[in-house]
Amino acid sequence: MMPKPMLKDYRPVNYYFVADPSYWPLFGCFGLFATLVGGINMLHHNTFGTYLFLTGIALLVITMFGWFSLVVRESIQGLHSKQMDKTYRWGMMWFIVSEVALFGVFFGALFYTRMFTIPDLSGTAGILAKALLFTKGDTTHIYLWPHFKAAWPLLVNPNPELFPGPERVINTWGIPALNTVLLLSSAVALTWAHWGFKSDNLKQVKIGLILAILLGLVFVGCQAHEYLLAHLEYHLTIYSGIYGATFFMLTGLHAMHVTMGIIMMTVILIRCFKGHFRREHHFAFEAVAWYWHFVDVVWLFLFVFVYWI
Amino acid sequence: MTTHTDVHAHSHPINKGFLSWVARWLFTTNHKDIGTLYLLFSLVMFFVGGVMALIIRTQLFHPGLGFIEPNFYNVMVTVHGLVMIFGVIMPAFVGLANWMVPMMVGAPDMALPRLNNWSFWIIPFAFTIIISTLFLKGSGPNGGWTMYAPLSTTYGPPSMDFLIIGIHLLGISSILGAINIIATILNLRAPGMTMMKMPLFVWAWFITAFLLIGAMPVLAGVVTMMLFDRHFGTSFFSAAGGGDPVMYQHLFWFFGHPEVYIMILPGFGIISEVIATFSRKRLFGYPFMVGAIAAIALLSYVVWGHHMFTAGMAVGAQLFFMYATILIAVPTGIKVFNWIATMFRGSLTFETPMLFALGFVVLFTIGGFSGLMLAIVPADYQYQDTYFVVAHFHYVLVAGALLSIFSGVYYWLPKWTGHYYNETLGQLHFWLTIIGINLTFFPMHFLGLAGMPRRVVDYAPQFMPANMLCTIGAFILGFAQLIFVYIVIRAMMKKGKPADARVWEGSHGLEWTLESPAPYHSFSTPPVIS
Numbered sequence: 001m002m003p004k005p006m007l008k009d010y011r012p013v014n015y016y017f018v019a020d021p022s023y024w025p026l027f028g029c030f031g032l033f034a035t036l037v038g039g040i041n042m043l044h045h046n047t048f049g050t051y052l053f054l055t056g057i058a059l060l061v062i063t064m065f066g067w068f069s070l071v072v073r074e075s076i077q078g079l080h081s082k083q084m085d086k087t088y089r090w091g092m093m094w095f096i097v098s099e100v101a102l103f104g105v106f107f108g109a110l111f112y113t114r115m116f117t118i119p120d121l122s123g124t125a126g127i128l129a130k131a132l133l134f135t136k137g138d139t140t141h142i143y144l145w146p147h148f149k150a151a152w153p154l155l156v157n158p159n160p161e162l163f164p165g166p167e168r169v170i171n172t173w174g175i176p177a178l179n180t181v182l183l184l185s186s187a188v189a190l191t192w193a194h195w196g197f198k199s200d201n202l203k204q205v206k207i208g209l210i211l212a213i214l215l216g217l218v219f220v221g222c223q224a225h226e227y228l229l230a231h232l233e234y235h236l237t238i239y240s241g242i243y244g245a246t247f248f249m250l251t252g253l254h255a256m257h258v259t260m261g262i263i264m265m266t267v268i269l270i271r272c273f274k275g276h277f278r279r280e281h282h283f284a285f286e287a288v289a290w291y292w293h294f295v296d297v298v299w300l301f302l303f304v305f306v307y308w309i
Numbered sequence: 310m311t312t313h314t315d316v317h318a319h320s321h322p323i324n325k326g327f328l329s330w331v332a333r334w335l336f337t338t339n340h341k342d343i344g345t346l347y348l349l350f351s352l353v354m355f356f357v358g359g360v361m362a363l364i365i366r367t368q369l370f371h372p373g374l375g376f377i378e379p380n381f382y383n384v385m386v387t388v389h390g391l392v393m394i395f396g397v398i399m400p401a402f403v404g405l406a407n408w409m410v411p412m413m414v415g416a417p418d419m420a421l422p423r424l425n426n427w428s429f430w431i432i433p434f435a436f437t438i439i440i441s442t443l444f445l446k447g448s449g450p451n452g453g454w455t456m457y458a459p460l461s462t463t464y465g466p467p468s469m470d471f472l473i474i475g476i477h478l479l480g481i482s483s484i485l486g487a488i489n490i491i492a493t494i495l496n497l498r499a500p501g502m503t504m505m506k507m508p509l510f511v512w513a514w515f516i517t518a519f520l521l522i523g524a525m526p527v528l529a530g531v532v533t534m535m536l537f538d539r540h541f542g543t544s545f546f547s548a549a550g551g552g553d554p555v556m557y558q559h560l561f562w563f564f565g566h567p568e569v570y571i572m573i574l575p576g577f578g579i580i581s582e583v584i585a586t587f588s589r590k591r592l593f594g595y596p597f598m599v600g601a602i603a604a605i606a607l608l609s610y611v612v613w614g615h616h617m618f619t620a621g622m623a624v625g626a627q628l629f630f631m632y633a634t635i636l637i638a639v640p641t642g643i644k645v646f647n648w649i650a651t652m653f654r655g656s657l658t659f660e661t662p663m664l665f666a667l668g669f670v671v672l673f674t675i676g677g678f679s680g681l682m683l684a685i686v687p688a689d690y691q692y693q694d695t696y697f698v699v700a701h702f703h704y705v706l707v708a709g710a711l712l713s714i715f716s717g718v719y720y721w722l723p724k725w726t727g728h729y730y731n732e733t734l735g736q737l738h739f740w741l742t743i744i745g746i747n748l749t750f751f752p753m754h755f756l757g758l759a760g761m762p763r764r765v766v767d768y769a770p771q772f773m774p775a776n777m778l779c780t781i782g783a784f785i786l787g788f789a790q791l792i793f794v795y796i797v798i799r800a801m802m803k804k805g806k807p808a809d810a811r812v813w814e815g816s817h818g819l820e821w822t823l824e825s826p827a828p829y830h831s832f833s834t835p836p837v838i839s
């Protein structure tokens with residue numbers, strides 16, 4: 001005999017919601033295609049690239065708007081059963097895990113550089129690396145760049161002619177520390193907004209969201225200011241060697257995610273004003289909250305490993 | 310917008326003229342339609358990649374230049390690899406998952422049907438870009454499918470950029486597809502279908518989906534760094550700026566090795582289904598089979614270094630990667646022995662799916678053994694970058710992944726179309742394929758051991774006889790696939806003996822309780838699991 005099925009949570013499949021055929025995915029394909037192909041043609045200095053790129057972005061925006069409107073309509077019609085709700089939860093969760101992997105590869109590059117590349121290039125592998133035979137030896141150092149010295153932040157690159165290093169780097173306890181406070185308080189505001197649902201206080205939800213968005217915007221502003229400072233004053237750029245490369249790649253990717261998060265929260269705020277959410281039915285809000293907290297946690301790693309140590 | 314409260318209230322295919330036919334396939338949200346699209350796309354790309362393989366083999370028929378230019382040879386080697394991996398094997402497995410996973414767990418469809426449509430249609434766009442690189446000014450991508458820096462950065466042709474965005478698109482498609490499969494399996498199982506009751510194919514895909522979620526973003530990230538090195542002056546892979554070209558290899562293979570298992574674990578699942586059916590027995594050691602897949606998946610994240618033993622790797626790292634790699638032989642061995650134990654004292658029959666499954670077990674094991682040889686550091690110093698490596702990965706990918714796909718297609722074709730394929734033709738296809746594979750790839754072992762380097766357009770005269778054999782084998786293998794196309798077209802045109810719901814005498818599982826061909830929406834009422 002098999003164990004008893006868990007009937008409690010189960011929705012009969014007759015009432016399971018299967019989406020209608022939809023043209024939005026194909027629309028989205030054209031959007032992705034035009035954006036990427038246009039972007040590369042811009043890099044290759046073909047004028048049509050810019051137009052193609054902008055068309056692609058427009059298509060993507062239309063796709064997102066159309067597709068999400070469709071989902072929202074279905075949600076309002078009550079077509080999203082408990083099962084569908086769970087599906088969206090799993091979907092969002094694993095999407096965030098894939099984002100973790102994406103940040104992971106850039107962090108991987110940073111750690112690899114600091115733990116292996118720089119010691120090997122400078123001939124200063126540590127005792128532990130030597131004991132565990134985790135060093136490739138000093139030959140590159142001796143024969144290619146005998147004057148290269150290990151340091152982090154790396155101000156002088158192995159070949160300073162090809163890659164002139166930065167003059168100085170961002171002070172940890174200036175803007176980055178402020179940004180940490182901003183992003184963390186934004187997360188607190190969002191959580192407070194979420195509590196609003198539990199007490200059926202929609203006003204609290206809206207105020208919390210607005211606060212979270214504003215704090216996020218200030219964060220992006222500070223980040224932009226920091227980038228300007230780095231470029232104009234410190235000569236820290238994306239082409240100033242591996243320090244600049246990892247710095248701008250990691251913080252830039254994160255800033256992109258913060259911007260996405262702000263857009264998402266704004267959409268949720270508009271939907272709040274339209275009265276889309278109820279106490280027991282507000283997964284879109286939660287999904288965005290998960291995303292925002294994920295962005296937050298990534299920032300903590302950035303703060304520690306990029307700005308601090 | 311109609312209100313949809315019932316799965317039957319909408320979206321049955323209505324064929325009214327050509328345009329609605331096109332619209333049906335473009336906009337479909339049905340798991341069977343999308344599965345079919347995946348499989349047909351994969352079949353088309355199989356011939357695209359196959360033609361490239363035959364161009365390569367024609368050039369290598371005898372020493373000396375003449376058939377194609379050296380650079381075009383490099384382009385062919387590069388694009389052949391990319392097409393076969395991302396355009397054939399992966400879409401074919403996703404297509405099989407689309408068709409079978411909802412049926413096997415008792416669901417009406419995939420969990421996120423629109424996302425499913427998107428995952429598929431991104432792929433033709435991606436390959437439009439990737440194939441178009443062949444016709445661009447300059448040269449197509451010519452640094453090998455692994456796109457090592459600096460071949461892809463400092464020395465890469467402009468078309469490399471288009472390859473990069475093609476890979477981005479494929480990554481998006483794979484991740485969305487994987488999320489969909491995980492959600493379907495976790496959430497849409499019929500009541501009573503506990504995780505440990507799921508067919509092994511479903512388990513295999515469940516774990517593969519996690520590998521995709523972990524590995525594809527890494528590939529996306531590493532090609533993004535490549536793009537930045539090429540255009541924005543970063544120095545990720547340039548030692549002059551404090552980066553490291555070997556870091557490219559580390560990051561790439563951190564994706565690359567899980568990718569190997571993405572291309573074989575679903576095959577393990579298929580073989581487990583097929584062998585149990587045609588042995589008329591339950592699969593031997595089911596929980597161990599599940600555990601072995603999980604163990605292989607976990608280990609696959611810590612063995613990437615075995616691809617780069619000669620790239621200038623620290624000795625400690627070499628040792629670690631060697632032992633970790635050899636460890637994978639344990640769960641893989643469990644699988645092979647369990648397949649044999651399933652067959653032991655079963656009442657075996659040898660229909661085409663079973664033949665392909667047996668071919669898989671024997672030949673994949675050979676591929677596994679040559680993998681073990683390559684995993685041993687001092688031996689690898691000898692084999693690295695020779696035809697021995699080419700022989701090894703073609704034994705696991707062609708004789709492994711591809712044979713398992715054939716096995717699955719023959720196994721489920723009657724369920725899909727409602728008609729049996731022609732058994733005689735199927736067996737002819739099997740034997741020609743097996744002969745072709747071994748004639749093509751077995752001599753490569755000896756070529757490699759004798760020192761013939763891979764990725765060369767010309768070679769020393771003493772390697773000629775074996776290379777001629779390889780080329781003859783490749784043409785047999787290639788043209789034998791036309792039989793397969795004929796069989797598939799016949800089945801799609803509903804020719805052949807009609808099949809009942811069970812199809813195979815020894816079949817068991819939910820998919821065999823549905824009539825053949827399976828209804829458009831698999832289970833509209835939850836099945837009873839006994």
Ligand SMILES: [Cu+2]
Pocket residue numbers: 565566569612613615616
């Ligand atoms: Cu590997």
